Amino acid sequence: MARTFKGRPVIAGELPPTPAVVSRQGVNTLASFQKSALMHKKTVICSDQNNPDIYNKELTGKALCLPQTIGSTTGGMVLFTVCSLGIAPAAMLFAEPIDSLAAAGVILSEVWAKDHIIAVDTLGAEFLEYVQDGMQVSVGADGVVTVA
Amino acid sequence: MKLTPEEQAILEGQQGETMAKVMKTLVLYGDAFGAAEFVPVSGKGHLVTSFGLSVLQPVFDVMEELIAAGLKVEETFTVDPRPLDYENVPCSLLEKLIFSKMMYGAQQPYEAQLQKLGLKSDDSFSCTCYMEDLGNRPGKGDVLSWAESSAVVFANSVLGARCNRNSGIIELFGSLLGRVPEFDLLTDEGRKASWVVEIKTSKKPEAQLLGSAIGMKVMEAVPFIRGMEPYLGTELNDENESYLKDFGAATASNGAVGLYHIANLTPEAKELGESLLLPGAKVYVIDDAELQRVRKSYPNIWKKPDAQPKLCFIGCPHLSLAQLDAWEARFAEELRKQGKTKLALPTVFSAAPEVLEHFARENRTAYNRLFSYGIRLTSICPLMYMNNPLCSKKPVITNSNKLRTYTSARYFTDDEITRIAVKGGF
Secondary structure, eight states: OOEEEEOEEEEOOOEEEEEEEEOSSOEEHHHHHHHHHHTTOSSOBOOOTTOTTTTTOBOTTSEEEESOEESOTTHHHHHHHHHHTTOSOSEEEESSOOOHHHHHHHHHHHHHSSSOOEEEEOOOHHHHHHOOTTOEEEEOTTSEEEEO | OOOOHHHHHHHTTTTOHHHHHHHHHHHHHHHHTTOOSEEEOOSOEEESOOOOOGGGHHHHHHHHHHHHTTOOOTTOEEEOOOSOOTTTSOOOHHHHHIIIIIISTTHHHHHHHHHHHTBSOTTOBOSOTTSGGGTOOOOTTOBOOBOOHHHHHHHHHTSOOBOOOOOTTHHHHHHHHTEEEOOGGGSTGGGSEEEEEEEOOSSOOOHHHHHHHHHHHHTTSOEEEESOHHHHOSSOOHHHHHHHHHHHHHHHHHSOOOOOEETTTSHHHHHHGGGGEEEEEEEEEEOHHHHHHHHHTSOOOOSSTTOOOOEEEEEEEEEOHHHHHHHHHHHHHHHHHHTOSSOSSOEEEEEOHHHHHHHHHHOHHHHHHHHHTTOEEEOSOHHHHHTSTTGGGSOEEESOHHHHHHSSOEEOOHHHHHHHHHHTOO
């Protein structure tokens, strides 16, 4: 059964059904993306040893569901870089209000890159409890997220 | 955001297309956090991106566009540490090849870009720009456009400046514009604490372990910490500022803390006391068992988990003058205990160029002793060194919880690491 959650579109966009990758804990952007980016990989495999939820999972093109991002202030720049290189998640769906580093990343991508990362925040704790790895997630431009 | 006529004109392109994009980025950034307006920046800048990693070409393209548009930070800025130092940090030929050809091949052109955009000096590469020797120490109430999580949390908490946890590039844009959107840690309300942390340990907690525990628990929230008075006193000095530097770096890298208050010590806690607490603040009690639990949660991801260490890094964030002195004394004592004259494990201390110069100038005896123990002094970022895939396979130990978080390095306390480094193994 599909469920919908209403959030705030930070970077609005429409996402067709896309597999979810779910982190119940804050995602450390630098630790998650740096290894694949440094190795010039065509897809990002999460390299954050401290995040068992998404460690070793593919993030490129996925709907990354998370509470917020954490860690180094290179975070936004890293997101902008992976977006410019075409290896970013298709969407970042935040249960909580977006944090300053993730906001920087998706906004820099929107203004300065050719591609963008759809971002919806304040989806609520229930969203993160419901969504599971591999579920199909679609996003509307109004911030409505459907999980099936 | 409500813009002044001048800001609106910038957004509409009256200072050129590139400056309009800079403004648009900052307006969207402010809008995302409900900022009502911009406030002027009142200090020098500090950038997190110090490394010319070739994969960052999209960032270099942005920098080039800024330079081509004639933009420059008039107040100047400092930047995080350089990534490489072949002279002082152990490095094989193959590792050098990977560093120079595959990873940091864009270092020189990138540094040229930094200079064109307003880099303070050729020595202004350190994550501890707030140290007296570095000439970028803000005062209480200064509004900053900084990145580098450890520097932001120090400036907010220990110096009482005001700065959000800005990302790389955003911090440069704020410095170029000379103003930043006012939200979160720039406001009185945003600086209030939603967590109370009660310290009930039997001895002074290791700074990097305590910071890790608090960061993992409170994440991005502001903690108000009670119970540190027996260990840190009630007045800031070189010693407890060094402790708070390391503590804060761990809160910011193991979590996302941008500001903490320590009862009766940090400036706002002294001035405003418990009025800084938000109603319903959650409580986290830290005792010896809790620190032990946190410590045990750190995974050992060495390629061979039972290997002996091959390299030790101390100084992430960069060491202070007081710490260079303290580490010299610590190693002198351990060498005496173990009946040795030199460390058996290659050990690297990292500190800002100006701090190392000051140390060499004012405390020549201790400086020379460090060399006689076999310790190498550098100003690089150990994290950047460990990003080399060959280096990351080495069994490296560190007392830095930040380095542990981002690399395969294993964490040990100051006492443990001193014993291991002198002995050459576990």
